[in-house]
Amino acid sequence: MKELYYKFSDYFRKQGFKGRVHKVTVDAGFSCPNRDGTRSRGGCIYCSNEGFSVHTRAPGLAIEQQIAQGMQALRKRFKAEKFIVYFQAYSNTYASVDQLKRAYDTIKQFPDVAGLAIATRPDCIDEQILALIDSYTAKYDVWIEYGLQSIHNRTLVYINRGHLYEDFLDAVYKTRKFKRIKICAHAIVGLPFETEAMILDTARAIGQLKLDGVKIHPLHVIKGTALETLYRRGEFKPMTRDEYVDLAAKFLEYLWPQTVIQRLTADCPPDLLVAPLWLLEKQRVLSEIERHLAAQHTFQGRRF
Numbered sequence: 001m002k003e004l005y006y007k008f009s010d011y012f013r014k015q016g017f018k019g020r021v022h023k024v025t026v027d028a029g030f031s032c033p034n035r036d037g038t039r040s041r042g043g044c045i046y047c048s049n050e051g052f053s054v055h056t057r058a059p060g061l062a063i064e065q066q067i068a069q070g071m072q073a074l075r076k077r078f079k080a081e082k083f084i085v086y087f088q089a090y091s092n093t094y095a096s097v098d099q100l101k102r103a104y105d106t107i108k109q110f111p112d113v114a115g116l117a118i119a120t121r122p123d124c125i126d127e128q129i130l131a132l133i134d135s136y137t138a139k140y141d142v143w144i145e146y147g148l149q150s151i152h153n154r155t156l157v158y159i160n161r162g163h164l165y166e167d168f169l170d171a172v173y174k175t176r177k178f179k180r181i182k183i184c185a186h187a188i189v190g191l192p193f194e195t196e197a198m199i200l201d202t203a204r205a206i207g208q209l210k211l212d213g214v215k216i217h218p219l220h221v222i223k224g225t226a227l228e229t230l231y232r233r234g235e236f237k238p239m240t241r242d243e244y245v246d247l248a249a250k251f252l253e254y255l256w257p258q259t260v261i262q263r264l265t266a267d268c269p270p271d272l273l274v275a276p277l278w279l280l281e282k283q284r285v286l287s288e289i290e291r292h293l294a295a296q297h298t299f300q301g302r303r304f
């Protein structure tokens with residue numbers, strides 16, 4: 001039977017990884033130029049690094065400890081055997097090359113680590129940093145994840161991203177000079193004032209770039225963010241689950257069939273989530289997207 005979309009688990013199998021592979025999320029203590037005033041102040045309107053993952057709440061723990069504890073928990077819970085260390089919090093290329101090397105080199109202490117994934121902003125990269133990241137590709141599966149969110153500059157300005165779509169394209173072109181680094185884009189569905197056509201413009205553009213990976217998630221409101229203020233004032237309405245399921249399925253149709261879908265919804269600690277509460281039923285969201293794709297007789301790449 002044809003796969004409905006290209007899952008990360010299928011990618012690991014294709015790459016020849018033996019056994020279960022899981023991501024270990026770490027907070028290396030970096031900052032973000034969109035929060036410290038270098039690009040703008042306040043950050044993206046939805047920004048809450050504590051709220052972006054149920055795993056990123058280990059302030060003060062050394063990277064080694066975070067990796068060791070993360071691996072132990074994933075071994076116990078999922079019988080994981082191999083790991084991708086994921087530098088997730090804030091902008092993980094926003095430091096000197098020496099500082100970055102010290103942080104990334106931590107993975108060398110763990111023989112079961114098979115990969116390195118680095119999340120950052122498209123305006124936080126240069127040739128020197130890319131050369132450093134490329135140096136890990138001889139031994140590891142290496143990913144750089146760029147937050148794009150939308151190709152519409154009007155939206156990027158409204159959500160206070162502090163960069164434009166052109167910065168993302170520039171980062172992709174620079175990264176492609178290093179052929180072994182895999183590129184993943186993050187996109188958000190349900191951004192303020194975005195119509196279905198605008199969301200699918202983003203899907204089409206990502207599809208045409210034939211990226212190695214994509215992460216898609218619905219915009220959700222986290223406590224203490226500027227988006228929460230908009231939500232409380234009635235100026236932002238989150239999508240319903242049905243709306244998101246339909247749009248996520250349509251988004252997949254425009255992607256390149258060989259782009260790995262690394263994420264199709266979001267994690268958020270329940271005590272920090274304001275809305276929509278259906279986000280907490282992660283498995284249900286994923287199953288409904290699959291059911292919807294199957295019912296529509298469609299799949300990733302159908303409109304690519």
Ligand code: SF4
Binds near residue numbers: 034043046091121161
């Ligand atoms: S780029 Fe990421 S860390 Fe920086 S303000 Fe935006 S969401 Fe927050």
